[in-house]
Amino acid sequence: MDINNRFNRIFPSFTSLHSGLSPGHRIIDNFSNCFVFNLHSKQKDDKACTHQLDNMVIEASSSPSTAIVVTNASIKNNVATLILHTHTHDNSITKTIHHMVHITSTKAELFAMGCSINQASNHNSISKIIIITDSIHVARKIFDLSLHPFQVHSVAILTKLQWFFLQHQNNSIKFWECSSHLNWSLHKAVNKETKVFYPTLLFSSKTSWNFSKKSESDDILNIWKMTFQALDLKEKQFLDLLNDNNNIIEPFYAEEGSWLKVFGHSNSLCACTVHAITNHAPIGEYRLKFFPREEFKCLCGSYPIESRYHILHECGRFNRY
C-alpha cells in the first residue's frame, strides 16, 4: 500500500467477501434468466447486424417500459469522455456526459455501463434495459466473479442489478454488441459526440492503478521498440513480418506477443519460423556463407543462390501461383 500517498495513485481494492460473490447469492444463482448478451455473429455480415439493431430499436420503441442506452467512451490527453444516450418510449433522449482523468478505457466503459444501469433502473416504469456498446468484453467483466482489478466496480453494478431484478420478476437487461465499424446511426451519434471534446488537464490528479500499470508498460514497450530498431539488435538478417496492411508487425508483449500467437502452437513450426526470421535456415544462402564448398543453388534450377527471398517470393517449388 502507498501509505504516504507518495505515488499519488489510487490502488485497487477488492471485495472478495461481498455477499453477492458467495455461492447461492450470486446473480447467476438467482437471476440467470434476467440478463442476456447479444453478440455479433461471425456468420452475419455488417448489413445484417445493422438491420437486426434497427429492428430491435423499432420493437423496443413500441414498449413504454423499455429503455435503450447507447454508451461510448473516448480518451484524449489522458482524459476520458463518457457519453450515454438514453432513448425512451416518448422518443426523448437523455444525454449524460462524464469526464474522468487517468483511467484506462476498460474502467471508463465499465463506469459508463454502471451509470446507464443506475439511470435506467431508477425509473419505476422501466422493466427492460438494453445497453448498446462496442465494448461487450467490458460488459462481461460485470459478471466476472473472479478476483480482478475492476472487482469493486463490477460488484457495485451487480448489487444495483440484483436490486433491479428484485423489484419485479419481469425486469431484465440485455447487452447488445455494436462495433464502431458498423457505423450504426445511434452508436455513431454517441461516438461522434465523444470525439468532439478536447479536454485539457489543468491540475494534477490521482492516477488509477491500471492506468499507472498501462503507462509503465507502454514506456517499457517504447524503449524496447527503440532499442530493437535503433541499435540494430535485430541485425540485418532479421525478417520483418508484415500485417495485412503491409505495415511491419511491431513487438508486443500481451497475448503471447506479436508472432508467437500465430505459430507458437507447434514446436516444429515455431523452430522453422525462427530459422526463417533470423535467416539461419539450412538453405543455399546459409551454406554459401558458412560452408561455401557445399551446394548453394536452388533445386528449381532457375536461380543461382537458394536465398530466403527467392524461397519466399520467387521459387516455383514453394510458391505455386
Ligand SMILES: [Zn+2]
Ligand atoms: Zn528455386
